[in-house]
Amino acid sequence: MDSKISISDLNLYYGSFQALKNINMDVKSNEITALIGPSGCGKSTFLKTLNRMNDLEENVKIDGSILLDGIDIYHEMDAILLRQKIGMVFQQPNPFPKSIYDNVAYGPRILGIRKKHDLDEIVENSLRKAVIWDEVKDRLNKSALSLSGGQQQRICIARTLAVNPDVILMDEPTSALDPISTSKIEDLAVELKKNYTIVIVTHNMQQATRISDKTVFFLLGETIESGETHEIFSRPKDKRTEDYITGRFG
């Protein structure tokens, strides 16, 4: 299988503080890659470099290269286009204060799709893919904020799917959710990897073992160990990885 995203010698600085140190990583197509590690070790920062959300912050300096299908996303691609190809689901469900329909139709509308018929189709397909269609099909005009946290998160996933990305980044998408909603999102992620490439940040070790194919362990801005998820969790090579996954620190 080919690399969807390949990262080489990536360094990121906030002012004089180096948040990411010499990251090298390949993300394979149609797999779920889990990023684990203690808080503040650079996982979310790393995730945000993949769709250039870090561009929005001042004082961020990045060197190294990130290739998406062989194209350098920092030098050969427009950030707007990139974010349509690499969608993002955030930690806190963040539907817009609009109706469910308008939330999902937002991305396509931004892309210039105006015809009601086309939008209807995209909205229905996206909601179906996010496995929330049956729950909301009768109240598409209701505010997305009236839904439960778990439903909101699936609306956000549907909203991301509506712009038809290749890659979906998930930044601790279940940390604000209850166990039942969490398992729905996990099932959804596994289902989605058939058609998408997923990179997920998680604090939940079980979650990583349940859904991911590859796992990368971050510590203080460095990748300590990466590989097949079952390998990492059953036979970690590095002492620090072992300490972390067995709960000795973190």
Added chain:
Amino acid sequence: MGKIRSAKIRNAKIADKIMTIVFYCIALLFLMLLLVLALYVVIKGFVDFKLEYLSFNRKGIGNQFFNTLYLVFLSLLISVPLGTLAGIYMSEYAKQGRITKFLRISIETLSSLPSIVVGLFGYLVFIVMTGARWNLMAGALAVSILSIPLITTTTVDAFKSLEVGYKNGSLGLGATHWQTIYHVMLPACFPRIMTGIILAAGRGFGEAAALLYTSGMSTDINWSNWNLSSATCALNPFRPGETLSLLIWASRSEAVSANATQIANLSSAVLMIMVFTFSIGARMLSRRINKKAKGC
């Protein structure tokens, strides 16, 4: 130990009760104040009421009523776009730093300028320098100087207090900064900006000092004349236009007619009802628009 603790809890509970009562009393005080004031003005305004006082000619206050509405409309036409755009610039585009801070202080100072000073400034710039007669547009511009800062600061505050998730969510979908502002952030800020607009309109309704030398103290409308360039056409913004608050001031200070007191009282009552109606109407409208945008 246990005794001291339970005594402490008891004291805390008593203090809690007392403060609750204090806050209720303060709320009640203000409610009564408003009620008494409003009733006094309205009742006094409609004592010795004659229908001709409401007519649209020299005997009534109809023209001034219209002038007030028109002036507020004109000033909002200027201050709403400028104020919101300035607010968006301040919160979304200006780099945070000394200059922005200074800008913010300047805007706040502008809103607390004495209105008589703004009036004199308006007179110099909009009347003397343009060589025009007193006119409604000059009045609207003067009022805008006072109301733009209100709209700007409420817009800035509204944008700043917005959940960062809205912005990130939109940008993460590949929207540009302006698309994000226009389609997501601005609609989400709408109710709060509306509050600023209501405040700004209130400024226009009530303002007298800033209008003394700008919109003029006379009004002469010919309601059958709809030629916009004519000085007696109601909709001509470049004609002199006395507003209700100016009329109150004039009737009370340099009254020439016998029923000046009565006219002043009635004008006060009408002005008050106007502001009240506008405020409630604007809020209802805002709620409705908001509901439509947000989904029910």
